[in-house]
Amino acid sequence: MSKPTTAADMPDELRRRLGVPDAVVIGLGSMIGAGIFAALAPAAHAAGSGLLIALALAAVVAYCNATSSARLAARYPASGGTYVYGRERLGDFWGYLAGWGFVVGKTASCAAMALTVGSYVWPGQAHAVAVAAVVALTAVNYAGVKKSAILTRVIVAVVLAVLAAVAVAALTASASDAARLDVGGDAGFGGVLQAAGLLFFAFAGYARIATLGEEVRDPARTIPRAIPIALGITLVVYAVIAVAVLTVLGPRGLAGATAPLSDAVRAAGVDWLVPVVRVGAAVAALGSLLALILGVSRTTLAMARDRHLPHALAAVHPRFKVPHRAELVVGVIVATVAATSDVRAAIGFSSFGVLAYYAVANASAWTLTPEEGRPARVVPVLGLAGCLALAFALPVSSVISGAAVLAAGAAWYGVRRLAAARS
Structure with missing residues (x-):
C-alpha cells in the first residue's frame, strides 16, 4: 500500500489553513481600508450630492463581480483568481490578460496604500514611511498566510472601531452644527458614473479571497460564503459613513475636504477624535497593503507556474x-513604486486595471453551466457591462495609461507566442 501524500510531499502546493472567518477577515481587511478614508472626497467632487447614488451603483457592480468570482472560485479552487478562471473558461490569452491587469493594477494599489500610510504617519517623510511599511508587511506575509490572517483580524477590529466612532460623532451632532443631508444628484449621469468608478476602488478587495483559493479549507463551500459576507459588511459600513459625513459636511464641503473623516469629526465638534481618525486611517491602509501584497504574490505564483512570468517565482517555501x-519580488517592486510615485495617479491607474480584471471574471462566469453552479444570467451580464462603463468613465489620464499597459501586456503575450511557435 502506498503512503498517503502529505503537504510535505508536495513542495509546490500551498497549505490549506483558512476557514470562513479568516477568509472574511482577509476580504474585510482588503476592502475596509484606506479607500473609505480617501475615496469619498474625489467621488463627491465628481458626483456632487449624487454621492450615495454612485455608492449604490458601485455596490451593484461589486455584487455582480463578487457573485461571479465566488462561483468561479468554487469551481477552480486554486491560487490566481480570475487569471485561472479566464484561462480555463475563455482561453489562455484572456486568463493572461486578467492576470496581467491584476498584477500591474494591484501593484499600483499597493503603492497607493503605502503612500497613504506615510501621509498619515509622517507627512514630511511619506515616501520613506511607505517603503518601510512595504518591507515590514512583506516580512509578515513571508512568515506564513495564517500569521497574515491573524494580523488582519486585529487591523479590521481597530478600523471598524474608528469608523463607528466617526459615525456616532457625525450622526449625533446637533442640528444647528450639521449640514442638511442632500442625496439628490446634481452632477449629471457622467459625474455619478465617474464617482462610482472611483468608489469601486474601495470595494475591490473581495478578489483577495478568491486568489487564496489554494489556502482555504473546503474552498467550494468557504469561498462562496466568505465573499458575499465580506462584501455585505463592507457595503453597510460604507453607507453609514457616507451618510454620516454628508450630514455634517454636505456635498460641497465633502468635495473640498483633504481628509474627509477628520474634517467630519471636527465639524461635529469632536476635535479630540481627529488624531484617532488619523491613526485609524494609517492602520486601515496597512491592512489593505497587507492583503494586497498577499493577493498580488499569489497571482504572480499562478502566472509563474504557467511561465507567463519567470518560472523561478513559482517556488514555494518548504517551511512556511x-x-x-x-512575495519578495512584489515587495521590491512595490517599494520602488512607493518611493517614486504619486498616490492619486496610482489609484486611477489601479482602478482601470482592476475593472478590466473583473470584466474577464464576469465573461468567464457567463460560460458556466447550471451543473457548474452558474449564477443567474443577468449577474455576469450586468457585471461585465458595469465594469466596462465604470472603467471608461474614469479620468482620461487613467483610461489612457491603463489601456496602454494592457496593450503592452497583450503585445508581450503575442511576442512570446510567436517566439514559441518559431522555436
Whole structure:
C-alpha cells in the first residue's frame, strides 16, 4: 500500500489553513481600508450630492463581480483568481490578460496604500514611511498566510472601531452644527458614473479571497460564503459613513475636504477624535497593503507556474508554505513604486486595471453551466457591462495609461507566442 501524500510531499502546493472567518477577515481587511478614508472626497467632487447614488451603483457592480468570482472560485479552487478562471473558461490569452491587469493594477494599489500610510504617519517623510511599511508587511506575509490572517483580524477590529466612532460623532451632532443631508444628484449621469468608478476602488478587495483559493479549507463551500459576507459588511459600513459625513459636511464641503473623516469629526465638534481618525486611517491602509501584497504574490505564483512570468517565482517555501520568491519580488517592486510615485495617479491607474480584471471574471462566469453552479444570467451580464462603463468613465489620464499597459501586456503575450511557435 502506498503512503498517503502529505503537504510535505508536495513542495509546490500551498497549505490549506483558512476557514470562513479568516477568509472574511482577509476580504474585510482588503476592502475596509484606506479607500473609505480617501475615496469619498474625489467621488463627491465628481458626483456632487449624487454621492450615495454612485455608492449604490458601485455596490451593484461589486455584487455582480463578487457573485461571479465566488462561483468561479468554487469551481477552480486554486491560487490566481480570475487569471485561472479566464484561462480555463475563455482561453489562455484572456486568463493572461486578467492576470496581467491584476498584477500591474494591484501593484499600483499597493503603492497607493503605502503612500497613504506615510501621509498619515509622517507627512514630511511619506515616501520613506511607505517603503518601510512595504518591507515590514512583506516580512509578515513571508512568515506564513495564517500569521497574515491573524494580523488582519486585529487591523479590521481597530478600523471598524474608528469608523463607528466617526459615525456616532457625525450622526449625533446637533442640528444647528450639521449640514442638511442632500442625496439628490446634481452632477449629471457622467459625474455619478465617474464617482462610482472611483468608489469601486474601495470595494475591490473581495478578489483577495478568491486568489487564496489554494489556502482555504473546503474552498467550494468557504469561498462562496466568505465573499458575499465580506462584501455585505463592507457595503453597510460604507453607507453609514457616507451618510454620516454628508450630514455634517454636505456635498460641497465633502468635495473640498483633504481628509474627509477628520474634517467630519471636527465639524461635529469632536476635535479630540481627529488624531484617532488619523491613526485609524494609517492602520486601515496597512491592512489593505497587507492583503494586497498577499493577493498580488499569489497571482504572480499562478502566472509563474504557467511561465507567463519567470518560472523561478513559482517556488514555494518548504517551511512556511508561501510563494516566497514571488512575495519578495512584489515587495521590491512595490517599494520602488512607493518611493517614486504619486498616490492619486496610482489609484486611477489601479482602478482601470482592476475593472478590466473583473470584466474577464464576469465573461468567464457567463460560460458556466447550471451543473457548474452558474449564477443567474443577468449577474455576469450586468457585471461585465458595469465594469466596462465604470472603467471608461474614469479620468482620461487613467483610461489612457491603463489601456496602454494592457496593450503592452497583450503585445508581450503575442511576442512570446510567436517566439514559441518559431522555436
